[in-house]
Amino acid sequence: MQPDPPELDATSIMTLEAFADTIIPGEKRFPDDVAVAGASAGGGAVAAGALELLSHPAGGLAESLDGLSQMLNLHAMLYANERGLALDEALPSFVALPFAARTELVAQLTHPEHPEKPLWVGLALFSNMAFDSAAHLPTLEALAAKHPGLTAMGYAQPDPDGVWRFPDSSYGRPLARIHPNTTSTGSPA
Amino acid sequence: MSAVESTDVLVIGSGFGGAIAAYHLAAGGARVVVLERGPWLEADEFDHDFKLGASYTRIFDFTIGDGMSVLSGNCVGGGSVVYFATMPRAPRFVFERQGSLGRRMWPAAIDRDSLDPWYDRVSQALPVTQQSWEKIPYGGGLWAAACDHAGRTANPAPSAVDVSLCTNCNWMAAGCKFDAKRSLLLNYLPGATAHGAQIRPLHEVQKLTRNDDGGYRVHYRIVDDEDYRVLHDAGAIDAKIVILAAGTAATPVILQRSEDDLGPMPYAVGRYFSGNGERLNNAVFDDDRVREVLGLSRPGGAAYEAYQIGRGPTVASWDKLDGSLPEFERYSLEQLYFPPGLGTILAQAPGVDGPAWYGVPKKELLQQWKSWLTIFTMSEDDNEGVFGPPPPTGNANRFSQQMLGHNSLQYRPTANTLRGWALSDADVKDILERDGLAKVAPWTNDLVGAYTVHPLASCRIGDDPRTSALDDGHELRGHPGIFVTDGSAVPGALTVNPALTISALAERAMPGIVEAARRRGVPVQYTGSLPSDVTPARAPALPRA
Ligand SMILES: Cc1cc2nc3c(=O)[nH]c(=O)nc-3n(C[C@H](O)[C@H](O)[C@H](O)COP(=O)(O)OP(=O)(O)OC[C@H]3O[C@@H](n4cnc5c(N)ncnc54)[C@H](O)[C@@H]3O)c2cc1C
Numbered sequence: 001m002q003p004d005p006p007e008l009d010a011t012s013i014m015t016l017e018a019f020a021d022t023i024i025p026g027e028k029r030f031p032d033d034v035a036v037a038g039a040s041a042g043g044g045a046v047a048a049g050a051l052e053l054l055s056h057p058a059g060g061l062a063e064s065l066d067g068l069s070q071m072l073n074l075h076a077m078l079y080a081n082e083r084g085l086a087l088d089e090a091l092p093s094f095v096a097l098p099f100a101a102r103t104e105l106v107a108q109l110t111h112p113e114h115p116e117k118p119l120w121v122g123l124a125l126f127s128n129m130a131f132d133s134a135a136h137l138p139t140l141e142a143l144a145a146k147h148p149g150l151t152a153m154g155y156a157q158p159d160p161d162g163v164w165r166f167p168d169s170s171y172g173r174p175l176a177r178i179h180p181n182t183t184s185t186g187s188p189a
Numbered sequence: 190m191s192a193v194e195s196t197d198v199l200v201i202g203s204g205f206g207g208a209i210a211a212y213h214l215a216a217g218g219a220r221v222v223v224l225e226r227g228p229w230l231e232a233d234e235f236d237h238d239f240k241l242g243a244s245y246t247r248i249f250d251f252t253i254g255d256g257m258s259v260l261s262g263n264c265v266g267g268g269s270v271v272y273f274a275t276m277p278r279a280p281r282f283v284f285e286r287q288g289s290l291g292r293r294m295w296p297a298a299i300d301r302d303s304l305d306p307w308y309d310r311v312s313q314a315l316p317v318t319q320q321s322w323e324k325i326p327y328g329g330g331l332w333a334a335a336c337d338h339a340g341r342t343a344n345p346a347p348s349a350v351d352v353s354l355c356t357n358c359n360w361m362a363a364g365c366k367f368d369a370k371r372s373l374l375l376n377y378l379p380g381a382t383a384h385g386a387q388i389r390p391l392h393e394v395q396k397l398t399r400n401d402d403g404g405y406r407v408h409y410r411i412v413d414d415e416d417y418r419v420l421h422d423a424g425a426i427d428a429k430i431v432i433l434a435a436g437t438a439a440t441p442v443i444l445q446r447s448e449d450d451l452g453p454m455p456y457a458v459g460r461y462f463s464g465n466g467e468r469l470n471n472a473v474f475d476d477d478r479v480r481e482v483l484g485l486s487r488p489g490g491a492a493y494e495a496y497q498i499g500r501g502p503t504v505a506s507w508d509k510l511d512g513s514l515p516e517f518e519r520y521s522l523e524q525l526y527f528p529p530g531l532g533t534i535l536a537q538a539p540g541v542d543g544p545a546w547y548g549v550p551k552k553e554l555l556q557q558w559k560s561w562l563t564i565f566t567m568s569e570d571d572n573e574g575v576f577g578p579p580p581p582t583g584n585a586n587r588f589s590q591q592m593l594g595h596n597s598l599q600y601r602p603t604a605n606t607l608r609g610w611a612l613s614d615a616d617v618k619d620i621l622e623r624d625g626l627a628k629v630a631p632w633t634n635d636l637v638g639a640y641t642v643h644p645l646a647s648c649r650i651g652d653d654p655r656t657s658a659l660d661d662g663h664e665l666r667g668h669p670g671i672f673v674t675d676g677s678a679v680p681g682a683l684t685v686n687p688a689l690t691i692s693a694l695a696e697r698a699m700p701g702i703v704e705a706a707r708r709r710g711v712p713v714q715y716t717g718s719l720p721s722d723v724t725p726a727r728a729p730a731l732p733r734a
Contacts, residue, residue: 058241060589133239133530153558165356166498174322175333176343186319186347187278
């Protein structure tokens with residue numbers, strides 16, 4: 001019953017990838033990768049599946065992605081103009097920004113006083129979620145496929161039945177004095 | 190139109206406030222219908238899965254306001270299904286709080302002594318038990334050891350987890366598939382259905398209207414079971430009394446929407462919201478220092494690296510719960526695990542100039558995830574939250590199919606609230622950065638405002654009609670026969686986890702509510718029983734409606 005995600009054009013894909021890569025940066029996927037800036041070793045939000053998650057119909061952002069991409073490129077152009085930065089015109093403006101400038105522009109767009117803040121926070125939230133929880137995939141599949149985010153975090157493997165249990169879980173001894181006014185029920189007085 | 194269905198008692202919401210009321214009224218002989226907006230899941234439907242559409246998003250509600258975001262439950266059992274089950278009583282001084290009123294904010298009839306017998310009842314019914322150090326998960330042990338190293342005390346907090354069944358999987362926010370967490374699905378709710386109460390999931394109440402006989406008509410819409418943005422049929426049920434227990438972020442919204450029909454609401458409906466003074470700090474530990482300074486180690490070599498292991502918050506430091514300290518400067522500090530996906534975007538990398546919640550520093554922070562420990566401050570905020578006009582339906586404009594929406598809550602922390610947060614931030618830093626144990630940074634409030642899993646006080650009890658929506662029997666002022674028994678009734682921040690206090694207040698209100706029902710011709714009595722008297726300690730899964 002879920003509608004198919006809307007088809008995104010190449011400009012939108014690249015722009016949104018560049019945004020997601022600013023939230024959780026990763027290494028370039030191929031030598032002339034322009035969307036991923038390559039600011040960090042290992043996969044980042046893009047390799048983690050940010051575009052898949054952003055265009056997932058359950059998320060609520062899918063319908064707005066083309067519009068967000070256009071707005072983002074407009075902001076990038078204004079940003080570049082203000083600073084006299086020359087941008088490669090063959091690329092979407094946000095993609096043409098160097099990583100530090102992308103980072104600064106995201107700070108402006110998500111600033112508490114920015115009128116469009118909720119939109120950009122939403123985009124950032126899903127970009128982050130792609131990395132730290134792979135919410136577009138069943139978690140077992142994501143782990144089996146060595147999902148870059150869950151793997152980088154050291155998220156533990158489950159038991160063979162796909163369920164997490166940690167029998168080794170406690171230092172097993174008192175590690176502090178309890179508060180002198182603790183009542184007989186174990187609560188504060 | 191066919192005749193409207195009728196019942197004696199209509200309960201809105203099936204969390205603590207709703208389940209306790211449903212149990213006592215049904216046990217006493219009333220016909221009870223519970224309308225719950227969320228789905229009805231059982232233990233085997235609680236997934237260990239972050240995928241959108243798994244139980245994690247089906248049973249959870251995350252509404253973003255202007256300056257405050259609220260996390261709560263969205264299912265039969267309400268917050269008890271997603272909660273962490275840490276269940277301390279509120280300290281004595283809390284009941285003497287004045288906030289910014291200049292006089293005591295709690296009703297004269299309630300203090301810690303008068304509430305203790307009701308705390309006892311809930312503790313027996315769930316049950317809540319004391320915890321032993323022997324079973325405290327690593328995260329709690331680490332927090333205890335760090336507190337001790339700093340000359341502080343730390344306590345294993347009372348809990349509603351049956352530790353003998355717990356696997357320390359830390360998936361409790363997605364529902365407990367082992368029934369180790371003693372949610373309302375295991376006590377009050379099966380107790381209520383055993384006495385004939387009907388629970389109807391995916392029924393979202395929109396508003397109330399008054400009937401000529403002095404009763405109320407409760408109007409609902411059916412919620413789609415996959416896409417909660419989609420509402421299906423509308424319906425209504427007549428009731429002699431209504432128990433409103435939709436939770437702090439929903440109860441006042443239903444009343445606001447009903448104002449056109451019911452007449453003016455008390456001023457305090459939708460005002461005085463408290464986020465329980467919540468604030469999170471995130472620590473990243475240096476494993477070598479944990480071993481050297483605190484003398485801790487695990488089988489296999491690591492000293493800690495165990496953020497993922499455990500069952501939410503288990504150890505709290507209560508040194509600042511000192512009634513002799515000034516108001517707004519008292520707080521508890523509780524160790525916590527916060528699952529990925531939901532809020533971790535707010536975690537900031539410590540010691541960074543410039544943006545710390547994203548970018549390269551954030552990725553490096555995530556790479557150290559196993560060494561995280563989250564410290565949860567519960568302080569005294571200033572009841573500064575106010576709800577704006579209600580959205581067309583429900584309590585938020587839903588954005589995602591499940592979980593995410595925008596509410597009308599506005600929260601601008603006052604200097605009092607900010608002072609408590611600053612003191613606790615400094616305290617956490619002092620405790621955890623000693624001798625290079627860890628690096629600490631607070632979660633940012635810049636993205637979704639402050640955030641709370643403990644919303645309170647948006648429709649509160651009190652003695653003063655100008656600053657409380659309910660009298661001390663939880664009846665809505667000016668609207669006889671409507672009672673509010675959820676977290677919205679609590680007058681203010683509690684400095685500890687609130688569910689036991691919410692529940693004790695609901696238990697305490699029940700004899701009076703039963704009496705009010707009798708006066709309205711409902712054949713019901715207060716039996717004083719508890720669900721453990723009628724269902725086995727571990728009740729079987731609930732039948733489906
Ligand atoms: C992740 C998390 C962890 C927590 N951990 C703890 C903890 O360890 N200790 C503690 O004390 N507290 C904890 N809490 C808080 C605790 O869950 C709440 O304080 C408690 O559940 C509040 O009870 P309530 O009766 O006020 O409302 P809820 O339990 O929120 O119940 C309200 C119910 O009403 C339903 N509802 C809402 N609107 C409507 C409508 N229009 N029509 C019909 N139904 C509606 C909701 O779906 C919900 O089921 C936690 C909360 C969260 C989110």
